[in-house]
Amino acid sequence: MGHAVTLIRSFSLSDVAEYAYAATAPAGSRLIFLAGACPLNKDGSTAAVGDYAGQAAKALENMQTALTDSGASLHDIISTRVLVASSRQQDLGAAWEVVRAFFGDHDVPSTLMGVTVLGYEDQLVEIEAVAAVLDS
Template sequence: MPPAARLVRSVRLSSAAEYAYAAVTPAGARLVFAAGACPLDEDGATVGAGDVRAQAAQVMSNLATSLEEAGAGLGDIVRTTVYVASSDQRDLVAAWEVVRDALAPHDPPSTLLGVAALGYADQLVEVDAVAALTDG
């Protein structure tokens, strides 16, 4: 099945970004809006308290599962937003590296944000995503 989105990289913008700058979906693509994936285990407990990388890994596993249930996969993502409950840029980079590696070689447009707090006890990372599907 062909990809549902064309990822746009501009030679007029910095190549330092580790993601495409835009994604274009074809007419008729169906969009999948994933809720923010959290670092929770099957029992609802926060995984990896205090460990940004462990939480990011759990988040990406949970995101993959929710997308799979919707008929999509990580390679169908056309946009992510990565939230990290930290003002330390090293924590943001650590979370991003896990997310980037989980998506590779796919590199959809992404936004990385440091935030004051997230919803669950001990939660440091959350990722929301939009995926696109085509029937052909």
């Protein structure tokens, strides 16, 4: 089955960003809005306490599970929002490097934000995503 998402790169904007600036999905595609993926273990405990990169990796693992359970895959993601509980660019960068490596060539439009606090004890990273699929 083909993928619904088309990534759009704007050559009129800065090439510093390591992701597409926009994405589209055709009419008739089914949108999947994923809740923020958190770095939680199956028992509900927070993974990788104190480790931005480790929490980003666990959140992505959990996001991948939610995608699979929704009938979607990584290449069906149309956008992400990465929330990092820090005001330090270095911490945001540590989480972003993991996210960027995970997506590889499917560099979806993304927003990286520093926030004051996240919902779970010791939580440092949360990743929201929207996916689009073509049902057969």
